[in-house]
Amino acid sequence: MSTDQRAVEHGWLADLRASLADDFATQTARLRELTELNADTGDPGEAHNHAALLAVTRRHLEQITGALSRIADGSYGACERCRESIPAERLEVLPHVRFCVPCQEKHKG
Template identity: 85%
Template sequence: MSLDHRVADQGWLADLRASLADDFATQTARLRELTELNADTGDPGEAHNQAALLVVTRRNIEQITGALNRISDGTYGACEKCRQSIPAERLEALPHARFCVPCQEKHNK
């Protein structure tokens, strides 16, 4: 099924929105837990792990929020650089994708 048909399928978008909302709730709870467990154990390795988990969790929340915003404003599934449709397979694997693969590769350089 092409992206255009999938994005136009309101049922598919509703399911995606619900899944992303669940992921958002999970990541928000994780962030809350990580920030509440901010006790200094005196172990530099543990502090480093905690900091890395906080960074990853915050990034996940930002990515999920971005995808939800794009669904709401009708731009979900369009590459932010070239405006071409992002392949459905990419969005299935990476629901928060903002760029098609060629533009993502250019963006990473």
Template identity: 75%
Template structure:
């Protein structure tokens, strides 16, 4: 499967955005003493780290030539799915089995 340079560029751009967000979130030292605000910040940090992990994984798969292949059944992930979810690791049937 040939990787559209648009997908690679989009993933790289998303990676830069998420990296900047993570840096911003980790540099915020304003502890207001509000547990809800601390919880929200922790949730944002976790979501940003997860997003970076997913994007990094997709970029690694592009580099090693496995991008677009389901990591479970090794069939080709439909292009439409990758356009919507460029970091997808599984085809839809395997994703449904993976998450019940």
């Protein structure tokens, strides 16, 4: 890999890290807000929606934390199953993705 390619990759990872850190802060604030919101209306539908929002927010935080950890340890962009590189296009769409498409299909299979 040339020096220019490394610089571009480093810049892209720095931008991604900053974006993920912003997303982490946003999701943390959302989780805090949802946790503090304890208005029991007696409506089971509302309780279900609240629980679902909490679960989704926690999952987003886990995904962001995982991506930040992989960036920090240098494994970001490698499939966790086959260790092949995940295409940049896939990472751009799903920055928290852990598997390449073939392995993701086997994992969910």
